[in-house]
Amino acid sequence: MTERPVDEYLEAEVQRLLTERAEVAEQGITVIRRQHTLLLCGEVESVQRRDEILRLVAEQFPGLSVQSDIGVTRTHPPTEAEDLL
Amino acid sequence: MIRVAAVGDVHLDADVVGRFRPALERVPDHADVLLLAGDLTRHGTVSEAWCVAKEFGDLAVPVIAVLGNHDYHCNEVPAVVQVLESAGIAVLEGTGVVVETTGGKLGVAGVKGFGGGFAGRCATEFGEPEMKAFVHTTRESADRLAAALDALDSPVRVALSHYAPVPDTLVGEPPEIYPFLGSYLLGQAIDSVPTTLAIHGHAHAGTERGTTPGGVRVRNVAHPVIKHAYSVYHLHGEST
Ligand SMILES: [Fe+2]
Ligand SMILES: [Fe+2]
Numbered sequence: 001m002t003e004r005p006v007d008e009y010l011e012a013e014v015q016r017l018l019t020e021r022a023e024v025a026e027q028g029i030t031v032i033r034r035q036h037t038l039l040l041c042g043e044v045e046s047v048q049r050r051d052e053i054l055r056l057v058a059e060q061f062p063g064l065s066v067q068s069d070i071g072v073t074r075t076h077p078p079t080e081a082e083d084l085l
Numbered sequence: 086m087i088r089v090a091a092v093g094d095v096h097l098d099a100d101v102v103g104r105f106r107p108a109l110e111r112v113p114d115h116a117d118v119l120l121l122a123g124d125l126t127r128h129g130t131v132s133e134a135w136c137v138a139k140e141f142g143d144l145a146v147p148v149i150a151v152l153g154n155h156d157y158h159c160n161e162v163p164a165v166v167q168v169l170e171s172a173g174i175a176v177l178e179g180t181g182v183v184v185e186t187t188g189g190k191l192g193v194a195g196v197k198g199f200g201g202g203f204a205g206r207c208a209t210e211f212g213e214p215e216m217k218a219f220v221h222t223t224r225e226s227a228d229r230l231a232a233a234l235d236a237l238d239s240p241v242r243v244a245l246s247h248y249a250p251v252p253d254t255l256v257g258e259p260p261e262i263y264p265f266l267g268s269y270l271l272g273q274a275i276d277s278v279p280t281t282l283a284i285h286g287h288a289h290a291g292t293e294r295g296t297t298p299g300g301v302r303v304r305n306v307a308h309p310v311i312k313h314a315y316s317v318y319h320l321h322g323e324s325t
Binding site: 022025027028030042043045046048049073074075076077078079080081082083084085 | 088094095096097100101104105107108111112115127128155158281282289290302304308309311312313314315316317318319320321
C-alpha cells in the first residue's frame with residue numbers, strides 16, 4: 001500500500017470506519033490530525049474495545065502513524081450527589 | 086427528598102458485563118430510582134439486550150430506561166424491549182411511569198428523541214422528503230414527550246431522553262454536529278409542562294449541566310461525561 005498523506009479525507013475515513021464497522025461501532029472517538037500522525041481521543045467501555053480500535057485502524061491503514069489517548073471510562077459509584085434545590 | 090440515579094451510553098456487550106455491577110449493587114444506598122438514558126447496547130441486538138438485563142436487572146430500586154440510536158441499529162427494537170422488560174426494566178417511548186418513593190411520588194416520561202438542532206440554526210420541514218421526514222420524526226417525538234409529561238399524575242416530573250433538549254450540555258462536542266445530537270423541540274416540550282429535571286445522554290464529549298430556556302435543569306449523564314457508574318440528583322417537592 002502506498003503511503004497516504006494525513007489529510008482531511010483520511011481523517012473522515014477513519015472517523016467513519018470507527019462508527020460504521022460493527023466490531024467497533026464507536027461514535028465517541030475524536031480523530032485529530034497532527035503533522036504526520038493521527039491522534040485518537042475519547043473514552044470506551046472496555047480495554048478490548050480500545051485494542052480493537054487500534055487493531056482495526058492499523059489493519060485498514062498500514063503504515064499510518066497513530067497515537068492513541070483513548071481511556072476506559074471508570075465505573076465506581078459517585079462520591080457525591082447533586083442537590084437540585 | 087427524592088433521589089434519582091442516572092446514567093446513559095453504557096453501550097453494553099459481553100465485554101462490559103460485570104464492570105458496573107458492584108456500583109449498581111449500591112444504588113439503593115444512594116437513590117430511589119435508576120434512570121438509563123439510552124444507548125444501552127452497542128448495536129441493539131437481542132444478545133446485547135441480555136447483557137443489559139443481566140447488568141441492570143434485579144436491583145432493589147425501579148429501573149426506567151429509554152433506548153438510544155445504538156439500540157436501533159440492528160432493527161430489533163421490539164425484541165430488545167421485550168428482553169429488558171423481562172428483567173424488570175421499564176422502557177419508555179412516549180410513555181411515562183409514576184413510582185412511589187419514601188420522598189413522595191416521582192413521575193418519569195421518556196422518549197428516545199431525535200436531532201434537528203437548536204433554535205435559530207435548526208433543520209426545518211422543508212424541501213426534500215428525506216429532510217421533511219427527519220424533522221417530522223423529531224417533532225413527533227417532542228409531541229409525544231410533552232403529552233407523556235402532561236399525563237404524569239405526580240407533582241415531581243422528570244423528562245428522560247437520549248437526544249439532548251438544549252445545546253448547553255453539548256459543549257465540548259464539535260458545534261458542526263449539534264444538529265445530530267439533539268433538538269430544541271425536546272426542550273420546548275419539557276418547558277410546556279412543569280418539569281423538575283431533564284436527563285439525557287448521547288453526547289459523549291458534552292457537558293453534564295445545562296438548563297432549558299424555561300429554567301428546567303438539564304443533565305447529560307452519558308457515561309463518558311459523568312465518568313462514574315451513575316450520577317445522583319436530589320429533587321425537592323414542588324416543580325417550578
Ligand atoms: Fe452513545
Ligand atoms: Fe447515542
